[in-house]
Amino acid sequence: MKRCVWVLLVIAVMFSLSACAQQGPVLLKGVAYQGPDGKPAGASNVTVGVSPFKDERGKIASVLGKRTIRDAVENDLVVQGTVADLVAAVMKDALKARGIAIKDVPAGDLGELAGKADAADIVIGGEIKTLWVDALSQPLDVKMTAEVQLRVSAADKAEKKVFRTLVLNSKVERRDIVFSFDTVVGALSEALTSAIDQLMQDDEFKKRIH
Numbered sequence: 001m002k003r004c005v006w007v008l009l010v011i012a013v014m015f016s017l018s019a020c021a022q023q024g025p026v027l028l029k030g031v032a033y034q035g036p037d038g039k040p041a042g043a044s045n046v047t048v049g050v051s052p053f054k055d056e057r058g059k060i061a062s063v064l065g066k067r068t069i070r071d072a073v074e075n076d077l078v079v080q081g082t083v084a085d086l087v088a089a090v091m092k093d094a095l096k097a098r099g100i101a102i103k104d105v106p107a108g109d110l111g112e113l114a115g116k117a118d119a120a121d122i123v124i125g126g127e128i129k130t131l132w133v134d135a136l137s138q139p140l141d142v143k144m145t146a147e148v149q150l151r152v153s154a155a156d157k158a159e160k161k162v163f164r165t166l167v168l169n170s171k172v173e174r175r176d177i178v179f180s181f182d183t184v185v186g187a188l189s190e191a192l193t194s195a196i197d198q199l200m201q202d203d204e205f206k207k208r209i210h
Helices: 001-020 083-096 111-115 181-200 204-207
Strands: 047-050 063-069 072-079 102-105 122-136 142-156 159-177
Touching: 047 142, 047 159, 063 083, 063 181, 072 083, 072 122, 083 102, 083 122, 111 122, 111 142, 111 159, 122 181, 142 181, 159 181, 181 204
Parallel strands: 047 102, 047 122, 063 122
Antiparallel strands: 063 072, 122 142, 142 159
């Protein structure tokens, strides 16, 4: 019994010390697409162009979350570059995992982009409505919520018009006794992957890329 009490006291001290964390932004590294298990998909004959995503979150372009320690210390959680860059990179990785060739295309009307002679077979793009993680750290209780909402459209080169528009939603909630930035990265990666997989598993989109 006494041993348990001492263990709890040690943990409480550790959390108390963590409350002295430095102020300012914290760079999150490693947010990425969590590819499907098993053998990589074979190569597809289709090339998909990825247009830059428009960030409509109303947040600073590089900030994708906040860590709060006992309502006293707050850290903005940021990415290298912008959140829009991150979404585009994760989208490309999801396509590559399915054996699909990708190319970068400029921002613009997807129908017009798809109609250009040098366009990819399919062009995708859209808006970031939500991409955010909140982490609240208190002694022996860490609450974390990662949310993603993307509005994604896809246009076909042959038809020169948008053939599919989807709103992709995902939410991941976790509760732990110890805070870890790796857990934050994992939650964001899971939420982004889940949202983008909704596009990859859409029947109409799958039909066009295979």
